[in-house]
Amino acid sequence: MQRGSDRLSVHRDDEMKHELRELLRSGHPTRTEDWNDPEPPAEDDPEVYRAPIRPWTSEQPSPATVRLELARSLTRHDFPAQPRELADVLRRGNAPDALVRRVSRLPRAKRYDSLFALAEAVLGEE
Numbered sequence: 001m002q003r004g005s006d007r008l009s010v011h012r013d014d015e016m017k018h019e020l021r022e023l024l025r026s027g028h029p030t031r032t033e034d035w036n037d038p039e040p041p042a043e044d045d046p047e048v049y050r051a052p053i054r055p056w057t058s059e060q061p062s063p064a065t066v067r068l069e070l071a072r073s074l075t076r077h078d079f080p081a082q083p084r085e086l087a088d089v090l091r092r093g094n095a096p097d098a099l100v101r102r103v104s105r106l107p108r109a110k111r112y113d114s115l116f117a118l119a120e121a122v123l124g125e126e
Helices: 010-025 063-073 083-092 097-104 115-124
Strands: none
Touching (some): 063 083, 063 115, 083 097, 097 115
């Protein structure tokens, strides 16, 4: 039994929930004050990494691991490029140091056209 301290009746409360349901599901801000909404990230904010970064081991990694680590930092717009350019991009993308070292040790005269060609070269580099 209710004590009677509610401002609204049970029926009015249900009616208000029904009125607000679509607004809450819309995904848009529900506050009337703009200053109270979170700001979107700025253009110069660092990117947030979406996956946990696992430590790079010194042992021979699997081809899938090498491709994954390369794909985290490299895009198709980075190719074709020489190893020095790709190592710089990997360094800026916070790639594991062991991977950056392997890429920078590749022959300087060679140009890589794709991520898969680079991954094969890194794996065969040992």
